[in-house]
Amino acid sequence: MSVNDVIKKSVVNSFTQYNVPKMAVALLAALLLGVVIYAVYRRFYTGVVYSRSFAVTLVGMSVLTCMVTLAISTNIVISLGMVGALSIVRYRTAVKDPMDLLYLFWAITTGITTGAGMYLLAIVAGVVMIAMLAVFYSHQAKGRVYIAVIHYLGDNVGDEIVRAFGRTRFFVKSKTMRGEKVEMAVEVFCDDKDMTFAERLRAIQGVDDVTLIQYNGEYHG
Incomplete structure (x- = not known):
């Protein structure tokens, strides 16, 4: 089978392989876990000025990453186009607190795992993250x-x-x-x-x- 045949088959199957219930469950799981990340960020935030926009971004990051994962897993054409589109994007927003990177990667990995259907892994990782933050925050809160x-x-x-x-x-x-x-x-x-x-x-x-x-x-x- 040639490359052209693979691409044609991928395009044809892209319109017939959509599993709407599976996608809805994945996006809903990403949304719910994103809300959990939002609540954890708000609870354990120790900075001077709380950024609500950044907290909302964590929820959106989970959902959008889940959507990208679902799109990439559909067919090779969309995956190649998505990689090409994302490769030209440059993000200039500076991250002031290193802990913000932790929450960003948590939101991104949550979206990837839910998009891949690994709901148990996303939940277990969330429980581990919350427990870790609670332990370190309990020591920090003493003074x-x-x-x-x-x-x-x-x-x-x-x-x-x-x-x-x-x-x-x-x-x-x-x-x-x-x-x-x-x-x-x-x-x-x-x-x-x-x-x-x-x-x-x-x-x-x-x-x-x-x-x-x-x-x-x-x-x-």
């Missing part, structure tokens, strides 16, 4: 990292600020001096319930203001 920006006057006040932190773990990251005015940036590790150090800092005479900013970076040096 948070803040950047405390303190403006004060006088060198002696700086010593009082250091003593005011008490047993709270902290690191002085920077100190900017403009005449008598000083700006100190301190990285603070504490629980959400243990914020008493902020009140002690405000009570120090010479401290103008204290700003706490939640920090989610990986650098703890």
Whole structure:
């Protein structure tokens, strides 16, 4: 059988091999699992600004990837055309959080597995992912990292600020001096319930203001 015969047979069969119930089940499974990924992303998100558009994109990514997998599995003509079309697409959106890549690949692989009819694999992988995120999130939730920006006057006040932190773990990251005015940036590790150090800092005479900013970076040096 020549290549032309294979292509002609694939084109003819493409109109007769559609299994509508199977496709509907695959797309519905991809949609439901995409909603689960959306809920997990919303639950375990630890960034500063939550992006609802990105969360919705995860659902759409699952469904569209499932559709592509179903189309590719139909016949060779569509698969070659799909590969050619996707090869010229360039995505320029920057991923700011590495964890977003995890959710993107989760959504893509969910769409592929549901499109291939491997529903059990998609469900098991989802359970493993949720369990993994829950375990790591439980350890991370025990404490948070803040950047405390303190403006004060006088060198002696700086010593009082250091003593005011008490047993709270902290690191002085920077100190900017403009005449008598000083700006100190301190990285603070504490629980959400243990914020008493902020009140002690405000009570120090010479401290103008204290700003706490939640920090989610990986650098703890």
